Each structure stands twice: as C-alpha cells, then as structure tokens.
Amino acid sequence: MMLGGLRAFTEHRWSDTPHGRVAIVESNLVFGLLYLYNNLHHVHHRVPTMPWYEIPFHFRRHRAAVLAANGHFYYRGYGEIARRFLFRPVFAPVHPRW
Secondary structure (H helix, E strand, C coil): CHHHHHHHHHCECCCCCHHHHECEECCCHHHHHHCCCCCCHHHHHHCCCCCHHHHHHHHHHCHHHHHHHCCCCEECCHHHHHHHHCCCCCCCCCCCCC
C-alpha cells in the first residue's frame, strides 16, 4: 500500500488545465512494471484505453509533446521525489481558488 500511495501522492496537483494536473515520473523498469507504467501517468490520462505495456513506447515516441501538454510536470524518478519531499510538504493544503 505504501508504494501505491507514493505513486498516487506525487502524480496529481492543482492546475487550471486538466492535462496540467497529472505528472510523468520517468523511472526504471522495476517501478515501471510494479506500477504497470502508470508512473507515466499523463500518458494514461491522454489515452486511457491504451494497454499498460504500450505506454512506455508511446511516451518515448511522443516525449516532447507529452511533456509540453502537461506543462512539464515531470520527475526524473522516485529518488528525486524522496529528495524533494521526504522532509517537507509537497503543497499547502489550501485550495487555490478559496
């Protein structure tokens, strides 16, 4: 459950545009398979019917377009996420519209 929570916790944020709300975590094969490539979460949101095993190939072919579409909401891996957010909050828990 902890590993699933890590993935879900880091891959969403507030944005005015729906595609700017979901991240890409470019990770290694182990985490990719563990999460069935949902770490490339923006691809999943853009093409939700795509089989999980096609997601990394689609991302590699369309990397620049995918990152431009999600506003470059990108992490280089789960190590980067741990370094950035292990001891400090990811966001202030106040809705930006309130």
